[in-house]
Amino acid sequence: MADAGAAGFPRELQVQAIECLADVGFWDALRRHKLDVLGTDDSPIPITGYYTPRQFRPLPSFFNLRSGSLVPPHNAGDRNNCPIAGSLVNTNNMRGFQNLDRDQVLKAEAKKILHDIMSGRVDEDPALLLRFFVISFADLKNWKVYYNVAFPSLVLNSRITLLSLQPASRVLTKEEVMFLCTYITSDSSASVRQLKDWKTCQGNYQSLLFGFYDHGCRSDRPGGAIINYIAFLSIRWKIEKVRFFCYREFKGKPDLEQSLIGEASFPPPYDWDDPEHVPDAIGWEGVEPGKGTEEMKPKEIDLQSMNPASQDEEKQ
Amino acid sequence: MQVKQKVYELYKGTVERVTGPRTVSAFLEKGVLSVPEFILAGDNLVAKCPTWSWEAGDPSKRKPYLPADKQFLVTRNVPCLRRATSLEEEYDAAGAEVVLDDDGEGGWVATHGVQASKPDEEEDIPSMDTLDIGKSDGIKSIPTYFSGGKKEEDEEEDIPDMDTYEDTGDNMVATEPPYFVAEEPEDDNILRTRTYDVSITYDKYYQTPRVWLTGYDELRMPLKPELVFEDISQDHARKTVNIFPFILLILLTYQMECVDNFYHINSQYFNTGNVLIIELYDQNKRTIQCHRLVDHRVTIEDHPHLLAGKHASVHPCKHAAVMKKIVDVLVSRGVEPEVDKYLFIFLKFIASVIPTIEYDYTMDFDLGSTSS
Incomplete structure (x- = not known):
């Protein structure tokens, strides 16, 4: 299953x-x-x-x-x-x-x-x-x-569509992740950048991975933290499509096989202002x-x- | 037993209050740790195994001789996929292969299986209340089956012959209830299994680290400490010494990277768990030493840094003796183990007590350089 x-x-x-x-x-x-x-x-x-x-x-x-x-x-x-x-x-x-x-x-x-x-x-x-x-x-x-x-x-008023999801190992090399992860803090921050520095990367969504510490272990779905993360991206930054990175560890070290990289799209919310x-x-x-x-x-x-x-x- | 335990705890507490913490290193001589060494070894564990963290614990239980933010070590949410009994049964069913070191020359000899006979032997272990920390031999009062008196000159002979053990017929494992294995329910596809918070405190009386287990059941609810015994190797859980046939050395399947002039330590703990076999490899990947070390008792007590609840703990009365033994083996081979590796060695032998709790410790590492 x-x-x-x-x-x-x-x-x-x-x-x-x-x-x-x-x-x-x-x-x-x-x-x-x-x-x-x-x-x-x-x-x-x-x-x-x-x-x-x-x-x-x-x-x-x-x-x-x-x-x-x-x-x-x-x-x-x-x-x-x-x-x-x-x-x-x-x-x-x-x-x-x-x-x-x-x-x-x-x-x-x-x-x-x-x-x-x-x-x-x-x-x-x-x-x-x-x-x-x-x-x-x-x-x-x-x-x-x-x-x-x-x-x-x-x-969200509208459903979030998952466009792709695959093990991070198919997308990133180990070196890249080690680099990336040195920038991942606490529970959620953008790839290579803290979330608050996002504005400097604006307009360049496709090259961004929105990463977060993922508690989950399933290969077919991200951990629950992604929902509010997406709500944030949608409401605050009006983004409608993101690539995300579910960062998971094995014994405290990056676990590329089980970390996930996916893409999701979500129509802009309404009424939320x-x-x-x-x-x-x-x-x-x-x-x-x-x-x-x-x-x-x-x-x-x-x-x-x-x-x-x-x-x-x-x-x- | 209750009263005895209380009296013992009172005594231990009093001794701890009136004696200062150890500050001089006696790692090589006695297998014990001073407080600064505990901090050093803990820092090293946290650095090498990032699932471990230092914690402050409850402020009212703070020990003044330890830094406020480094009172004890903990790793949380550690899976325990099955009960210890299942490991033992599985091992028995597979038919243990006996592999013995051939006189230190690198040969491996497989002999016979395990099912045929299971001789046990009950032997007096030094009880907690007879251990006298004041005497230098108190902490070394280890059972004869460690090595007897001839450990200095003849390490290879250290392995007792199976025939010397008599079958007392007191086989605990055979009477154990069926074990449980984690199952994945169909509805949510989430593995339901026990988890543990494993913590390591510094025991001032025994001057060694001490391991505590806080369990959660399959429904993520706190596990009664009594049920923790299901995850402890049965011999330890029963607090008696059941010596299992001397067996159980399985060659490790993973490749051991050997660096010149470094020795590696490795342990195997199968079946009863009371047999810990230390394999030392030289640079040609030859096994040069095997040892077995026996028995830890497990008790349920108050955690020294947490306010609530009783926690299962591997009692530290044997820890120094076991560590001393390992140190002796290493030193006799010209390796002087570094004290900051203490907790790695320690956690390896603790794994023989709790074989199914999959906490992290690096699988192989350099113990230190050769002294030559």
């Missing part, structure tokens, strides 16, 4: 969704944060997640939430730890968690991404394209946490695109091992 759809271009662009690995330490930190700081406050709090390119075959890379995610990153990150800004809403009870309008919060996040694109903030900080959102209910009494994570992707426009968005983890969120199942974390009482029991 992996390559079943690979034949035949053009076709609609499909992407591999990113998945979140949240370690127990993160939820324990949230538990303590609720006890010590939040109380019953359920307004959104800023958190930080960490993004990496794919490093091991045949798995994708994951988005990590860690015990330090509740505090701002202490440095700019590195290749294994690209900090991404996100928000968390911790509700006070199960009912509040279940009754959250998930479509609405997703759209609100997408609106922020759209705003960052229009205002030019993304030019300076491409990581803003990868915003994420967490909703949770920390059941302190029972040492459980229920949560869902979303990676909002803007839904309207400041009141609320874009459609998808991105709840575990929810198929096009499906509603009604049936969404919360993930459940058991923090019983943090419970001093249960540890005492163990001793006896």
Whole structure:
């Protein structure tokens, strides 16, 4: 099945969704944060997640939430730890968690991404394209946490057409990639140039590869980060056709066989300049695109091992 | 066992508090690392294997003798495609080929398979609470099957004869439940398998690195530490010493690039994992030495730099002894290993404990120049 759809271009662009690995330490930190700081406050709090390119075959890379995610990153990150800004809403009870309008919060996040694109903030900080959102209910009494994570992707009015896709090794030589990759930073930047330097290359799209750190591992589709990237190129720079470069790694080194180079076209969006426009968005983890969120199942974390009482029991 | 463990932890913690960190190198003499050497070796690991990073850990658990931003090393999202048991069963099924070094002269002799008999031997290992770090021989109190007392003069004889092991009938592997292999569900074509965050801390008491495992299951949810044992070579997981028949040296299939005057180290860990065989190649690609080293125990404890959760850890009580042994072999061959390569050697033998967790360490490298 992996390559079943690979034949035949053009076709609609499909992407591999990113998945979140949240370690127990993160939820324990949230538990303590609720006890010590939040109380019953359920307004959104800023958190930080960490993004990496794919490093091991045949798995994708994951988005990590860690015990330090509740505090701002202490440095700019590195290749294994690209900090991404996100928000968390911790509700006070199960009912509040279940009754959250998930479509609405997703759209609100997408609106922020759209705003960052229009205002030019993304030019300076491409990581803003990868915003994420967490909703949770920390059941302190029972040492459980229920949560869902979303990676909002803007839904363009028109479909994105994938014109070609092939392993980077067929297009680039190893030397070229080594050169190219020395310029790839954090999560997304243009070939040989930072994204913000794009203007100097304007008018020369065909010789540009728009590269990004790709978490994905599939040969027939890029990782999900490309959607907001394309939205950015389309909305901010009015580009309608790009060649893109899904940069993947194997054990921290460029993986030409599994990196992808493709071409996609997308008609210009409309209505998006309207400041009141609320874009459609998808991105709840575990929810198929096009499906509603009604049936969404919360993930459940058991923090019983943090419970001093249960540890005492163990001793006896 | 619980109480014993607690008492031990308390004791270890107290010793760590009242004694200063090691600052003088004893790498060659004892196989241990000083704090600056740990930083040096860690920097080298991060440079050579970019999937590894230094981390700060939780500020409240910061160790003052380590730099704030270099408290421990970690590599994340490491795939573990199948359970350790499956590796062992597969190896047994394939019929192990025994290849032994022919007296150091470069010949390889294949002998017999593995299925016929599986003699085990239970042997007392130095328990954690009897190890006395204060005595110089404490850290070297290694089981007799390492090499006995004649390692100095006769390395080649180091390999014990299979016949000396008695079959105790206590074969753990045979009773193991069926293993699981990662499967690709049809719907999304995404490989569902376990992943691990592997971290390396500095253990001040044993003065060695220490490996910690934080697992995630196929659904990307935290794995209970107990289930981590399924990914640990069964002998280690059981915390007993089951010596498997002495076997299991398979010639590596990849080509070894040998540079003049450099030796390469290589390890193989098949079947039980408690057998680590070090192959040293000289410049003519002849194997000049084989060794086996045995047993690490795995425990579940609090991570020294993370606040929450119990983590599985390969207990470091044997690490120095194993490292010392490897160092001795190298030195006896005129190679003085450089201390910044410590973690590469270390991770190789740790791979014998967790054979299916595919973390990165370079497969072959120069240990150092010959001392001559």
